[in-house]
Amino acid sequence: MDSICIRGGVALQGNVCIQGSKNAALPILAASLLTGECSVLKNCPRILDVYAMVSLLQSLGCAVCWQESGIMVDSSGVKCGEMSSEAATCMRSSLCLLGAMLGRCREVVMEHPGGCVIGERPIDLHLTALGQMGVVFSEERGRLHAIADRLHGAEIDLPTPSVGATENVILAGVLAEGDTILSGAAREPEITALCRYLQCCGACIEGAGTDRLVIRGQSRLYGTDFTIPADRIVAGTYLLACMGTGGSAFLERAPGEELTAVMEVAERMGGHFCTSEQGIYVQGPSRPRAVERIRTAPYPGFPTDLQSMALAVEARGNGVTEIEENIFENRFRVVEGLRRMGACIEQTDSRRVRVTGVPFLTGAEVCAKELRGGAALVTAGLMAQGETSVSGCSFVYRGYENICRDFRELGARITSV
Numbered sequence: 001m002d003s004i005c006i007r008g009g010v011a012l013q014g015n016v017c018i019q020g021s022k023n024a025a026l027p028i029l030a031a032s033l034l035t036g037e038c039s040v041l042k043n044c045p046r047i048l049d050v051y052a053m054v055s056l057l058q059s060l061g062c063a064v065c066w067q068e069s070g071i072m073v074d075s076s077g078v079k080c081g082e083m084s085s086e087a088a089t090c091m092r093s094s095l096c097l098l099g100a101m102l103g104r105c106r107e108v109v110m111e112h113p114g115g116c117v118i119g120e121r122p123i124d125l126h127l128t129a130l131g132q133m134g135v136v137f138s139e140e141r142g143r144l145h146a147i148a149d150r151l152h153g154a155e156i157d158l159p160t161p162s163v164g165a166t167e168n169v170i171l172a173g174v175l176a177e178g179d180t181i182l183s184g185a186a187r188e189p190e191i192t193a194l195c196r197y198l199q200c201c202g203a204c205i206e207g208a209g210t211d212r213l214v215i216r217g218q219s220r221l222y223g224t225d226f227t228i229p230a231d232r233i234v235a236g237t238y239l240l241a242c243m244g245t246g247g248s249a250f251l252e253r254a255p256g257e258e259l260t261a262v263m264e265v266a267e268r269m270g271g272h273f274c275t276s277e278q279g280i281y282v283q284g285p286s287r288p289r290a291v292e293r294i295r296t297a298p299y300p301g302f303p304t305d306l307q308s309m310a311l312a313v314e315a316r317g318n319g320v321t322e323i324e325e326n327i328f329e330n331r332f333r334v335v336e337g338l339r340r341m342g343a344c345i346e347q348t349d350s351r352r353v354r355v356t357g358v359p360f361l362t363g364a365e366v367c368a369k370e371l372r373g374g375a376a377l378v379t380a381g382l383m384a385q386g387e388t389s390v391s392g393c394s395f396v397y398r399g400y401e402n403i404c405r406d407f408r409e410l411g412a413r414i415t416s417v
């Protein structure tokens, strides 16, 4: 089931329910390690990255059980020690187990984490911040060894608002000795969700959702029930697919407030929106207008994870759009596939492309190279005339529970083969 086939040209119509958030679920699953008790995470998405995190938790001694409404993690049996190398290298988010295992066991040995090939993705900010909290790092047969005789609070200033580094400081800080003051923290909604989960477990964190967090270390945490919020990136993907196909749809549970920057851009493309507590109603234009410039930025800016989707939509835009990628330098691997479908895209430098919209895209055989680029090719396939086959879709299933089912609910002719 590695390919997705689409007969495009259908305007999406109807109602679709947005899954739980991948980027919230992964650090919260890691955080469940800290409690030594049972947590039930409702609305946890059934995606490959979550399955990989579950294997890692099991290899560390957690008992994990899927339930109808979510997942139960019992971390009472955690064995401190080495992490299975296989799952750790295939997923960047294994990195948040670094902070969680240090909080729980004060020591961990793990592989250098993998993940999507979208730039160099260094981990220096994680290592420096945790180092300030008393963690000493060394390399052991090519693996990362982290140990803290005394894990303590610190005043940390992140030079770049890294999502992962912010999460690691929080995960290590909630069970450290004393207070950690983190300035320059990332403000992504998934960090707020992690803080809310930890607060339910008894952690003391002030400033969630701002760039200054105060984490007051506690001696222990407790298990809890928590609902994973809806995935703003999946919602944004479907919103932009409606824009590209001229569709109108209701995205149930889509978090309107978290998608403000995306809707601002989509409004300039000619879209109309109505947001409520229940979700977002989207009405796309028959042909998108070209927005002069789209720039990715840390939250609350336009998310890098939706940049490829915006690129796919503007491939049919009425005019020229410049897209500037400011977070990850390798996010333009989707360009080759879009060009095969007739898109006119010129890469002006490593961080910028110029898209000159064409009236219609044409179906083609293309290949997903990473998660969000793969979803963008599927979106382009929905917009295109004729048949598109997207191979390499295991990347897409890392983050989308069932993209084919979701688009079929909106009337698309799409199957996985």
Ligand code: UD1
Pocket: 022, 023, 026, 092, 093, 119, 120, 121, 122, 123, 124, 125, 126, 127, 160, 161, 162, 163, 164, 165, 186, 190, 304, 305, 326, 327, 328
């Ligand atoms: C997370 C998200 C990813 C999203 C990204 C940016 C998860 C599982 N993944 O990734 O979907 O695209 O945030 O919103 O939540 N950096 C360094 N050194 C470091 C760490 C990061 O230089 O030690 C740089 C990165 O190269 C990048 C920038 O900081 O240019 C932001 O990266 P970061 O926010 O850390 O992204 P992730 O947490 O990996």
